[in-house]
Amino acid sequence: MSGSHKGGGSGGGVSGANAVVAEAIPREEQEGALRAQAALGIARAIRSELTSELTSELTPELTPELTPELTPEISFERLSDDVFAFPAAMSAAERAALPHTIRGFGFGYRHMCRFFSGPLFSHRALASYEFVWRLDTDSFLLGPPTSDPFVQMVRANASYGWLHAYRDEAVFVRGLWETTRAFFAREGLDERRVREWLPASSSEGLSDAWDDARMCFATNCFLARRDWFTSAQYQRYFGALDAAGGFYTDRWGDACVHMLAVAAMLPRAAVLRLRSLAYWHQGTVILPAGMRRAAHALLGEAAVPEGMFAEASVDGF
Numbered sequence: 001m002s003g004s005h006k007g008g009g010s011g012g013g014v015s016g017a018n019a020v021v022a023e024a025i026p027r028e029e030q031e032g033a034l035r036a037q038a039a040l041g042i043a044r045a046i047r048s049e050l051t052s053e054l055t056s057e058l059t060p061e062l063t064p065e066l067t068p069e070l071t072p073e074i075s076f077e078r079l080s081d082d083v084f085a086f087p088a089a090m091s092a093a094e095r096a097a098l099p100h101t102i103r104g105f106g107f108g109y110r111h112m113c114r115f116f117s118g119p120l121f122s123h124r125a126l127a128s129y130e131f132v133w134r135l136d137t138d139s140f141l142l143g144p145p146t147s148d149p150f151v152q153m154v155r156a157n158a159s160y161g162w163l164h165a166y167r168d169e170a171v172f173v174r175g176l177w178e179t180t181r182a183f184f185a186r187e188g189l190d191e192r193r194v195r196e197w198l199p200a201s202s203s204e205g206l207s208d209a210w211d212d213a214r215m216c217f218a219t220n221c222f223l224a225r226r227d228w229f230t231s232a233q234y235q236r237y238f239g240a241l242d243a244a245g246g247f248y249t250d251r252w253g254d255a256c257v258h259m260l261a262v263a264a265m266l267p268r269a270a271v272l273r274l275r276s277l278a279y280w281h282q283g284t285v286i287l288p289a290g291m292r293r294a295a296h297a298l299l300g301e302a303a304v305p306e307g308m309f310a311e312a313s314v315d316g317f
Contacts, residue, residue, distance in 0.1 A: 018128065018129050018130045018131070019129060019130060019131035019132070019133060019150050020126060020129045020131070020132055020133070021133045021134075021135060022120070022126065022132055022133070022134055022135075023134075023135055023136070023137055024079070024112060024115065024116075024137070075125075077123075077125040079123075083111075083115060083119055083123070084108070084111035084112075084115065085111075086248065087114075087242045087243070087245070089242075089243055090245060090248075094245065098248050098249060099249075102171075102172075102250065102251040103169075103171060103172075103251070105251050107248070109251070110247055110248050110251055112254075113247055113251065113252060113253050113254045113257075114242070114247040114248075114254075115254075116134065116219060116254040117238055117241065117247070117252075117254040117257045117258070118229070118235070118238035118242070120132070120134075120229075121224075121226050121229035121230050122230055126226060129226055130225060130226060130227070131150060131153060131223060131224065131225060131226065132223070132224055132226050132229075133149070133150075133221075133222075133223045134219060134220075134221065134222050134223075134224075135220070135221055136220035136221070136281060138220075138281065138282060139220050139221055139279065139280070139281045140279070140280045140281070141277060141278060141279060142278035142279065142280055142285075142287075143278045145276040145277050145278075146276040146288045147276040148276075149161060149223055149274055149276060149277065150223070152272060152274075152276065153223060153225075153272060156269070156270075156272050157269075157270065158225075158269075158270050158271060158272035159224065159225045159228040159266055159270045159271070160217075160222070160223075160224045160225070160228065160258070160262045160266060160270065160271050160272070161222060161223035161224065161271075161272040161273070161274045162217040162218070162222055162258075162262075162271070162272075162273060162274060163218065163221045163222070163273075163274045163277060163279060163286055164217075164218050164221075164279075164284065164286050165215055165216060165217055165218060165259070166215075166216055166218055166255075167213065167214045167215060167216070168214045168216050168253060168255065168256050169214075170214065171250075172250060172251045172252065172253060172256075173211065173214055173250070173252065173253075173256055174246075174250045175244065175246050175249075175250060176211075176241075176246055176250070176252050176256060176257075176260075177210050177211040177260075179240060179241060179244045179246065180237075180241075180260050180264075182240075183236070183237055183240045184264060187233065187236070187237075189264045189265065190264070191210075191264065193263055193264050194210050194260060194263040194264055195208045195209075195210070196263070196268075197215060197259070197263045198210065198213045198215055199213060199215065210260070214256065215256075215259055216253065216255035216256040216258070216259045217255055217258050217259045217262065218255055218281070218284075219253075219254050219255045219258055220281045220282075221274070221277070221279060221281065222258065223272075223274060228266070233265060234261055234265065237261055237265075238257075241257060275288055275289065276288055
């Protein structure tokens with residue numbers, strides 16, 4: 001099942017953005033998802049002690065700039081079997097030769113990586129929306145955003161918003177860079193644009209090569225203009241990856257696919273770091289920089305790594 005919160009609205013004089021928050025939810029988790037979505041209305045009136053402590057530390061320029069309160073419209077769309085099917089170009093013999101698991105990741109996970117790399121954005125359920133905000137089913141917003149991310153995207157005229165980045169394991173990106181470089185060459189895209197995004201060091205030491213750094217935008221939380229992902233050039237890129245089969249042979253992740261495409265195809269000004277979200281995913285915590293003092297006060301110095309904060313001057317790791 002696919003669940004979504006639908007909403008528009010405007011804030012700060014910015015025309016309303018037509019946007020959807022999308023989650024891919026297994027059928028057995030639908031009941032729990034409904035309870036969670038219903039709690040959204042209750043959550044508006046509830047501030048936990050932790051959230052109150054954190055928001056009380058915000059400087060005036062970081063106080064919430066949010067769209068007017070909206071009653072979320074919640075709907076579910078049943079994803080047909082063809083959404084999570086192998087590419088049509090993959091033969092029966094090729095499918096039979098695929099590993100059933102790759103380091104514990106089965107076909108379901110690999111179908112998901114392919115889905116969030118391409119088919120999601122063309123799905124009929126999202127056809128009327130300008131923006132798509134993806135949240136994983138085990139992602140949590142720890143408090144109100146300090147600024148409306150949709151308003152930020154509109155004001156910046158951004159096409160892609162990311163929250164945090166990481167290095168993927170080499171085993172999961174075998175062949176991805178080679179396939180991508182071949183596509184760049186055909187399209188006349190400069191691979192040096194990817195290098196400009198990379199940190200100064202990689203897991204193998206100093207390097208400016210993507211296949212050493214393996215930088216990816218964590219796609220458990222991202223915000224994007226749908227029409228960029230449905231553009232002809234991006235769809236050609238997805239088609240090249242799909243034809244190579246790496247989503248299934250090597251578990252290519254949508255996180256790395258997004259990063260490579262965004263870095264090469266979008267101007268830097270069209271890519272926005274989402275700095276207003278207090279976020280948790282599988283033990284990773286990202287907080288707005290304005291919450292630093294409160295986090296240290298509540299958790300203690302030893303418990304608050306510097307990488308937890310989305311600093312205004314930092315775009316990389």
